[in-house]
Amino acid sequence: MRKDNAVKEAFIRWDAYPDGVGRDVLTLIKTVDLDRLFEQLMTEKEFFERFPKDKIPGGESQFFSLRLCEDAVGSGEPYVCFHPEWEEEEWFIQNSLMCEYAYELDLNDRLLYYSVGFQKSPQQGNRFGCKKTREGYYPCRLKAIYSFDYIRQHDTYGVLQQMKNAKLEDSDAIRRYTPDPVPPSANPELPQPQKQGVRQLIIARKDLEMSPGKLAAQVSHASMAFISHLLLRGVAEKELKGDTDEVAAYQVTSEIPPEIYDDWFRGIFTKIICEARNRDHLLKAVTMAEELGLREGRDFFLIKDCCLTELEPEEYDEKGTGRVLTCIGFRPLKDDMAHAISKKYQLYK
Numbered sequence: 001m002r003k004d005n006a007v008k009e010a011f012i013r014w015d016a017y018p019d020g021v022g023r024d025v026l027t028l029i030k031t032v033d034l035d036r037l038f039e040q041l042m043t044e045k046e047f048f049e050r051f052p053k054d055k056i057p058g059g060e061s062q063f064f065s066l067r068l069c070e071d072a073v074g075s076g077e078p079y080v081c082f083h084p085e086w087e088e089e090e091w092f093i094q095n096s097l098m099c100e101y102a103y104e105l106d107l108n109d110r111l112l113y114y115s116v117g118f119q120k121s122p123q124q125g126n127r128f129g130c131k132k133t134r135e136g137y138y139p140c141r142l143k144a145i146y147s148f149d150y151i152r153q154h155d156t157y158g159v160l161q162q163m164k165n166a167k168l169e170d171s172d173a174i175r176r177y178t179p180d181p182v183p184p185s186a187n188p189e190l191p192q193p194q195k196q197g198v199r200q201l202i203i204a205r206k207d208l209e210m211s212p213g214k215l216a217a218q219v220s221h222a223s224m225a226f227i228s229h230l231l232l233r234g235v236a237e238k239e240l241k242g243d244t245d246e247v248a249a250y251q252v253t254s255e256i257p258p259e260i261y262d263d264w265f266r267g268i269f270t271k272i273i274c275e276a277r278n279r280d281h282l283l284k285a286v287t288m289a290e291e292l293g294l295r296e297g298r299d300f301f302l303i304k305d306c307c308l309t310e311l312e313p314e315e316y317d318e319k320g321t322g323r324v325l326t327c328i329g330f331r332p333l334k335d336d337m338a339h340a341i342s343k344k345y346q347l348y349k
Contacts, residue, residue, distance in 0.1 A: 001038050003107035008041045009092070010064040016101040018163040023255060024066040025103045025112070026156045029148050030258050033073055034107055040072040042080045067253055094128050097137040110148040115140035116167045123172050142174055143167060149179035155257055198263040199270040200226075201330045201338045203285050203345055206275040208326060214310055218303055219273060222329025225301035230254045264332040272338065274345035279314070285328050288341050294330075303327040 001008050012021050028034070072079035093102045096117035104113035119138045122130035128139035143166040151159060159177075166175055202222045204215060234254030241248040256265070264270065276282035289300050296302065304323040307313045313322025330338070 001034070001041060001105045001107060003035070003038050008038065010041065012064045016103070018101070018160045018167075021064070022101065022103065022114075022160060022163055023156060024064075025105075026151055026159055027066055027255050028069055029105070029112065029151050030156075031261075032069055034105060036073045037069055037079075038107055040077065040079045042078045046080075094131070094139045095133045095135070095137060096140045097133065097135045099140050102140050112146040112148065112151065113142060114144045114146065114163055114166070115142045117141075125172075141172075143169070144175040144177065146177045147179050150177045152258060153180055156255060197270065197335045198259050198267070198332045199272055199335060199338050200264070200332045201272050201274070201342050202327060203274045203276050203282055203342075204327045204348060205278065205282055205325070206348070207278045208311060208324070210326070211310060218305060218326040219329075221303045222301065222327040223271065225303065225329045226299075226331035229298070229301070230256060259334065260332045270332075272342055273348045274342050275348040276345060279325055282325065282328060284344070285341055288344065289330070292337060292340060298331075299333075300328055300330045303329060 001010070016022065028037075068079060071077075092099050093115065096119040098117075100117040102113075102115040102117075104115070105111075106113065117137075117140050119141045120136065122132075122138045123141045124130070126139050126142065130138060132138055144163065146159070162175070162177070200223060202219055204210075204219055204222070210218065231252050231254060234252040237251045237253075238247050239249045239251060240246065276285070286296065286300070286302070290296075294300055303326050305311050305326050307322040307324055311324045311326070314324045316322055330341075
């Protein structure tokens with residue numbers, strides 16, 4: 001992290017692939033007060049000047065993690081990430097055999113510099129130099145520069161794909177990503193463009209003639225599916241009761257796109273419930289969703305009842321359990337994308 005000509009480095013203990021640490025860095029930019037974090041992040045020298053080695057908060061060593069960054073900002077406690085000492089005071093990023101990825105946060109210009117390692121040839125103009133190390137590698141190659149605003153405007157999955165693609169390009173070209181412009185109305189007397197809302201779309205079958213209670217249960221499953229997915233794909237840490245192996249709680253760290261968190265979780269949970277005439281009509285929503293780039297199991301979920309009460313099976317799974325497709329539930333979508341699907345259906349009556 002760089003600010004006002006000061007540099008503070010964070011040591012990442014394991015491989016910093018985009019799908020791992022890269023994802024955490026993007027989430028950090030979207031959700032954490034970075035200026036406050038910079039104040040809390042201390043160099044090793046600063047840390048030991050303030051704390052004796054036998055009174056180090058949080059243990060003898062700390063490494064970069066999204067949770068620890070969030071904890072530091074929330075508590076106001078100092079946070080240090082130890083990093084190895086290199087001969088001749090060489091920066092870690094200058095040896096691209098050892099430094100596989102680098103994420104530099106410029107807090108003055110609000111930019112993320114993304115670099116990759118394993119460079120066997122120099123990159124002209126690289127601000128870390130073109131000096132070859134003893135192992136025969138050059139400094140990490142700068143691949144992309146992202147505006148913080150661009151990162152906040154776009155889905156993290158899409159940015160990660162850009163990072164992976166940039167890594168594969170064998171050139172000195174540096175991709176630059178700037179925020180999308182929001183053009184004002186040409187006539188100031190006309191209404192200015194408004195930010196899109198976010199809504200969750202659920203489509204339920206009408207032909208099953210479910211009772212009100214059954215319908216409510218199936219729609220609830222459809223609404224909860226994406227939240228369950230977020231929790232189950234998150235990083236779960238066990239909190240144990242005392243010295244026993246009994247689990248007291250799970251702490252789950254999960255990534256939530258900012259528009260969903262800001263406009264849905266912290267909003268009024270806007271939902272729209274539509275009806276499908278039958279199974280085939282419901283499955284047309286799947287086709288439309290896939291044409292929009294949405295994926296089953298990530299962006300939408302097919303809800304199948306186990307047929308233990310009032311419904312009859314239409315299919316059987318590999319264990320012989322009868323199932324019937326009742327609903328499709330989408331993650332909260334921007335209004336225009338939700339409408340592109342819901343306009344083909346009428347509201348459930």
